[in-house]
Amino acid sequence: MTADALDLAGIGIGPFNLSLAAQLDSIPAVSARFFERRREFAWHPGMMLPGVEMQTSILKDLVTATNPTSPWSFLAYLVAHRRFYQFLNAEYEAVPRTEFADYLGWVARGLSSLSFGAAVEEVRAAVEEVRAADDGFALRVGAETVQARNLSIGVGKIPALPAWAEALPKTMAFHNSEAAQRLPELKARRVAVIGGGQSGAEIVDALLDSHEAATIEWVSRRPNFEPLDATPFTNELFTPTYVRDFHKLPEGLRLNHTHRQLLASDGISAATLKKLYRRLYEEKLVAPGPKSREISLRPHRNVIAADRNGSTIRLTVQNGFDNAVEQVVVDAVILATGYRFVLPAFMEQLKVRIAVNSLDEPVLAADFSLVWDGPADNRIFVLNAGRHSHGIAEPQLSLAAWRSAVIANALLGREQFDLGQPLPIVRWASEDSAIPQSSFFGEAAE
Incomplete structure (x- = not known):
């Protein structure tokens, strides 16, 4: 891997990779580029119907939860557009989706690490042998070959x-x-x-x-x-402490929980x-x-x-x-039948090296990286593919800033962002660290 290899190559520029780019913008030591095949940023343009509103607090933006002094917060956006006081006076119960989309576009136009009109056609390991000693990936982006030590895939669902x-x-x-x-x-x-x-x-x-x-x-x-269901105790499902406890569960229990929690997210x-x-x-x-x-x-x-x-x-x-x-x-x-995750075509060469669960979805580690047979130092982070590994909050905007901070810390190998959390109001996991062998419903845990 050459010395000019990127620390991270991001593929797809939606809200989640945009959040990661905004977080990394505060860390000059990390070299990152993000690639998007579209010519400009767009967030669910097909659902920008008149009068539609967000279901998430404006404080759950791209950065605020872990980096409140970032210049890329929603509040910074309001100030930059001289709408801070009028926004407060409007007393929105829910923010218009068009305004949040404009905020995302404002961030996308301001970050220098983003490349639009740049389609990633293929990703391969820099050295093809399984468990290669070399580190990193080679990306074919048009006529350009880009090398990177880590990947972040945020192409969304279909x-x-x-x-x-x-x-x-x-x-x-x-x-x-x-x-x-x-x-x-x-x-x-x-x-x-x-x-x-x-x-x-x-x-x-x-x-x-x-x-x-x-x-x-x-x-x-x-x-x-x-x-x-947006009541306070249900919203505890959208906290880092819950996600961490959820990820430790066996797959059978996680699938049971996500099924029961449908109305908390959908x-x-x-x-x-x-x-x-x-x-x-x-x-x-x-x-x-x-x-x-x-x-x-x-x-x-x-x-x-x-x-x-x-x-x-x-x-x-x-x-x-x-x-x-x-x-x-x-x-x-x-x-109006939802979306599903499909591993992008540009990952075809690496597909056989990626672990999958019983639903044929990629297995994600706690830091949102794929479990694969390549070098541990070369991570493939996947965003918006972890509903059944990290819980119902994972596809939502609620924890975008926290997840980006988790990934940034993993890239650096140190706590750039303080992700410590207080004791949760709701005690989810048992104090006994033993993993239960059966679920509450009597089904064998996998």
């Missing part, structure tokens, strides 16, 4: 599409990640929204703003349209639910006429098939409430 939706034409069915571009041109009179989380609720709200959709079918597998904001309910109530006050709409809410339903018939789609739906089977005919389907 839309998770149900199997029944794969064969539907893209002109008739699309994922909510395209909503901002697709909704204005949507002419369908009957629309089904699949998914009962925050994204599904925002899509329904946007459709209610349109005069095109005469029928809206909102279908969710969840028993009801349920609120995000519920609908109470304000959104109240707004939607009031809108549905007001719809009923309107006398039937040419602009009246039929809005059908169908929770506890699982779509089991979709058949296209010319310009229509027939959904076959299993009702979990009474076990009946229903048929829903629409002209378009919007899939």
Whole structure:
């Protein structure tokens, strides 16, 4: 490995690698570059619908939790834009998502370590032998070869599409990640929204703003349209001490916990639910006429098939409430069905050297690095792939600053950032250090 090798090469510039870049900006001793194939920064542009709000405190920004004097905090952004007092006076219960996106873009434009329009095509070990004595990686970035001792992969997840939706034409069915571009041109009179989380609720709200959709079918597998649990004790799940205890558990217990904690991370904001309910109530006050709409809410339903018939789609739906089977005919389907992690194609050469769990997801160490058979000093950090290794906070913005500080400390081999935490208010782990052999539910822990 040559002397000019980077300490870290970051691939993908979303909020999580952006947070890491902002943290490392305060450490001149670390040489880092971050590469992004897009020409400029963009954060979920397809979900920037009118009126959408954050579900996270502004203090949980890119840096504040571990580096409050950083020039890249949300408060510094407000001051730089001369909006500090007006922002306080607005008394937002939740920050507009467009403003937080603007904050992220402001940071991205200010950091010199970021390279846009630079697609990483391939990553390989600098020396190909397994457990090579040499250290580092070679990245093919266009015509350039970049060498780095460590990697940080933050390319995000891809839309998770149900199997029944794969064969539907893209002109008739699309994922909510395209909503901002697709909704204005949507002419369908009957629309089904699949998914009962925050994204599904925002899509329904946007459709209610349109005069095109005469029928809206909102279908969710969840028993009801349920609120995000943002109460104080639940928010303890989004703390470093909980994440550290969670990571030490056997895989079976971790999977059980993440399943039970769905509404702590993927519920609908109470304000959104109240707004939607009031809108549905007001719809009923309107006398039937040419602009009246039929809005059908169908929770506890699982779509089991979709058949296209010319310009229509027939959904076959299993009702979990009474076990009946229903048929829903629409002209378009919007899939608010979440995202899934896939190891990027540029990592193909290293794929066989990476450990995976029972879900075929990469196994992550406590410092968010992949478990692989290469040199221990050459880490491959992966961001937004650890829901089942670090808990439901890992894909959220809540702990972005803390995770970036953990990674920075791992790179330096010292405590650049003080990550000490007080005793938690909730005692999660037993004082006995022995790992339980079975879960509370009687299932064998793996």
